[in-house]
Amino acid sequence: MPDPKKGGGERAPGGGGRLALAAMGMEAEFSVTLDGQPVRPEDVFGSPRAFVRGNLMHRQGTSYHLPTGGAVYFDTGVIEVATPVIEIERGAAARTGRSLWESILYIREQLDDWESRTGREIRLTGFSTHYNVSFELPVEAQGRSRTVKKLALLLSYILPAPVMLLATNRRSTGVGVRPRGDRIEITADFTPSASLMIATATLIVGIVREVMTWPSFELEMLDRMGIPVIEGYRPMKHTSRKGWLAKDVCYPRSPFQADVDEQGWRTTDGRELSLRSVAGLIVKHFWHPIRRVSDPWTFRLIGSVMRGRAPSLLDLDDRPPEYEDVGRLCTWDNLFPESELSRSRYERVLIRAISGQKLWMHGRRYTPTGMKGWSAVVFRADDDHSRHVFSIDYLLGHLRDWERPRSRGG
Missing domain, CATH: 2.30.30 (SH3 type barrels.)
Structure with a gap:
């Protein structure tokens, strides 16, 4: 390892780009409405520096680091906010969700100041959330049946049902899983409830990290592990980048429009179950891995939603209005203050x-x-x-x- 006491040149003690610790991160995308009309943020602002004041550390292009530790940038017509990497341990998803919502509210405050200076009105509409989990399995431990691509396909059969219960709404169309080299990325709708978003992240991390330990990532593991699969379901290719998408058309009927408690989903093992039951059985299988990475409050919430004791957004008749003005109609209520959950x-x-x-x-x-x-x-x-x-x-x-x-x- 180079000695940092010696001057001159560029050196990187600790190695290259891979992290030493298993880590996670989250991103949220927002479409933008200006004076009631949809617009592209790059057309209105050019750069986040047009509305974010103060000293910002530039990343690249229109991307800047925020004082919260996250970053903001424009990405093909949306404003995207990303968290820093956060090591995976108990409460990691709560820390990551807190970081994301702190950045969202920081951006909203900066836009409020921009509104007061310009007399214009700008709203952020929740579009999507991406949940990233590191894949650090050594090459020698992978083999032909344990690649990140096969892991992503396997997860596209496991994750959709419980993620639907926690993170999607009546207008949703799919849950995606994408292999990204050294990480797995799960894509879903933006969730205006911070507690449900953290619950989704907790569930994803627990399941993904556990499946990584399986001896094979082949689809035959679904039967071997007793994972319920809805009969007729086949994931399609993801609409962006490589990966798979559990879209509404991949099912015999749309799971986003069905009554989540209605018995009528036939599984490949011959049972007739409700969507909530399918999700609940999957969560039950991964109950201990989820618990290992969860804070106590979120762990109880996941169980309550799966049992129908706490509402899912799919229990509502339509997508709630909080999606339409993120940072004002939905906000962060400091669910996890630093006095109770330290920074990673x-x-x-x-x-x-x-x-x-x-x-x-x-x-x-x-x-x-x-x-x-x-x-x-x-x-x-x-x-x-x-x-x-x-x-x-x-x-x-x-x-x-x-x-x-x-x-x-x-």
């Missing part, structure tokens, strides 16, 4: 990097100047202005020093 270590590193907080390390002072993806921080040494790239895993070992900065020379 990765999150703490990234927040300090993005804020530009100087780091004393091995007798030298470094100023963060940028990021390389989500896995490394670019620094400038204050003494000779040399450029250094330190992985966030390496920086975890210096987090305590970063959180207790010295006052030498500012």
Whole structure:
């Protein structure tokens, strides 16, 4: 490992782009309405800097890091907000959901200020949420039956029913699973309930991480593990990038329009079940893995929705109006204050990097100047202005020093 005490050149202690710890992240996409008319944010603003004030760390293109640790950018007609990577441990999904909603509300506050300056009205309409879970299975442990592509296809048979109960609504059309090299990405509608979004993320992480331990990712594992599959269901190719989509047309009838408690879904093992029962049986199979990564409150919520004791959005007659004005009609109620759920270590590193907080390390002072993806921080040494790239895993070992900065020379 290069010695960071020596000056000159770019170096990345801790290795390349892969994270040392299993991690997750979330993204939310919003369509934009200006004075009641749908618009493309890039046409109205050009860049998020047009409405986000203050010092922001630039990533690339129209992408900027936010003080919350997340990022905002424009992506083909939508505003997208992303969380930093957060290591997977108990409560990880709650931390990730909190980070996402803090960024959403930060963007909403900046848009409120923009409205007051311009006299215009702008609304964010919930479009989609992406749930990312790292896939760090070593190549030697994969083999032909345990690739990330086969894992994604297998998950497209397991995840849709419980995700539908927690994250979709009457106007939804599908739940997707996409292999992204070193991660699995699950796509679904934006969920205006922060608690249901965190429950969805918790369920996804628990199931995905457990299925990764299976000896094979072939579809025959569904029967072997006793996972209920609706008869006639076949996932289709995802409409964006590679992957699979459990779309309404992939079922004998639309699960988004059906009564979730109506018996009438025949499974491949010959049973007649309701959609809620199919989802509940899948959750029951993964009950212990979900519990291992969940906070107690979210764990109870997942069980309550599956048993019908807490409402699913599919229990409503239509998509609720909160989708139409995110940040005002639906907001973050500080469900998990830091006094009850601390920030993750990765999150703490990234927040300090993005804020530009100087780091004393091995007798030298470094100023963060940028990021390389989500896995490394670019620094400038204050003494000779040399450029250094330190992985966030390496920086975890210096987090305590970063959180207790010295006052030498500012």
